[in-house]
Amino acid sequence: MYAFRIHILKICLILFTFIIPFSAGAWGFWAHQRINKMAVYALPKPLFYFFKLHIDELERSAVNPDKRRYAVEGEASCHYIDLDHYGDHPFDSIPTSWSLAVIKFTEDTLMEHGIVPWKITWVYSSLIEAFKNKNGERIIKLSADLGHYVADAHVPLHCTSNYNGQLTDQHGIHGLWESRLPELYGASYNTLVGKASFVDDVNILVWNSVKGSYAAIDSVLEYELLATNDVPIDMKMTVELKGKSKTTTYSKEFCDRYHELLNGMVERRFTGSIRTLADLWYSAWIEAGQPSPELFDVSMDEQTPDTIDLELNKIEKSSIPGHTD
Ligand SMILES: [Zn+2]
Numbered sequence: 001m002y003a004f005r006i007h008i009l010k011i012c013l014i015l016f017t018f019i020i021p022f023s024a025g026a027w028g029f030w031a032h033q034r035i036n037k038m039a040v041y042a043l044p045k046p047l048f049y050f051f052k053l054h055i056d057e058l059e060r061s062a063v064n065p066d067k068r069r070y071a072v073e074g075e076a077s078c079h080y081i082d083l084d085h086y087g088d089h090p091f092d093s094i095p096t097s098w099s100l101a102v103i104k105f106t107e108d109t110l111m112e113h114g115i116v117p118w119k120i121t122w123v124y125s126s127l128i129e130a131f132k133n134k135n136g137e138r139i140i141k142l143s144a145d146l147g148h149y150v151a152d153a154h155v156p157l158h159c160t161s162n163y164n165g166q167l168t169d170q171h172g173i174h175g176l177w178e179s180r181l182p183e184l185y186g187a188s189y190n191t192l193v194g195k196a197s198f199v200d201d202v203n204i205l206v207w208n209s210v211k212g213s214y215a216a217i218d219s220v221l222e223y224e225l226l227a228t229n230d231v232p233i234d235m236k237m238t239v240e241l242k243g244k245s246k247t248t249t250y251s252k253e254f255c256d257r258y259h260e261l262l263n264g265m266v267e268r269r270f271t272g273s274i275r276t277l278a279d280l281w282y283s284a285w286i287e288a289g290q291p292s293p294e295l296f297d298v299s300m301d302e303q304t305p306d307t308i309d310l311e312l313n314k315i316e317k318s319s320i321p322g323h324t325d
Helices: 002-019 028-040 047-053 055-068 075-079 098-105 107-112 116-132 136-153 173-188 202-230 252-262 265-287 305-313
Strands: 237-242 245-250
Touching: 028 047, 028 055, 028 136, 028 173, 028 265, 047 055, 047 136, 047 265, 055 075, 055 136, 075 107, 075 116, 075 136, 098 107, 098 116, 116 136, 116 202, 116 265, 136 202, 136 265, 173 202, 173 245, 173 252, 173 265, 202 252, 202 265, 245 252, 252 265
Parallel strands: none
Antiparallel strands: 237 245
């Protein structure tokens, strides 16, 4: 009977791997949008007023970088970094300067194993320029993008080559940690992070974010195994109705146990994303000389999100390098 149950569970897990499409990147839609939205409330006046005016767009655009993964060459590499590729002590090995890292490892290697920390600093620099140019449209677009990459960097499974537990027979853990858990418990997470503060060294802040993610990887994997042991084998997965279709997903019982074992980790990474993002928005504005938001030009001269969506839907999704979720 036990063997039969194991067999059924394995079939469920295999089906699960294929039935559930992975969410569009770290944190899933719900959490990405929430992180962008809640960071606005940490901004001081007068920046707060401008961001609040565009809060819906910041929220809606939070997942645009994931949509671009299928359309823009090199975009896929911007969402993760396989720190384990660089040995047991990756932070001693990887130069935080992009040019030094290219000299040491080559650009091809860096792109293959992900570049999220550098991408954050590049978008940050572009945001400073947008503030200096008082280009309101671009400020919002880049601020939304920045939120996405900052949030990605805070997800432990975006910092390892074992990003979906595929190397440890834990397929599906990516969506479990970043989407299922926040969707079940995120409403109770603390999203008020106090007032944003100026960041003296953006490089240090960004690399500390991935350091925090890297330090959590072992627990993310280990506690999933512990939770699996703690929940009856035929109760790990369940079938839920989503819209009109049935999907196999991790059961509430299993998620309760896993979330409990993680002991606030998801909330800490979630809240950390909000705080880091608010600090970066605020610091970019300070570095640009604190231009008055009243002077920001917000004329809609770029593609609207709807147009982007339509174009992206036409693009083949099979040729994307890097992490597949
Ligand atoms: Zn992403």
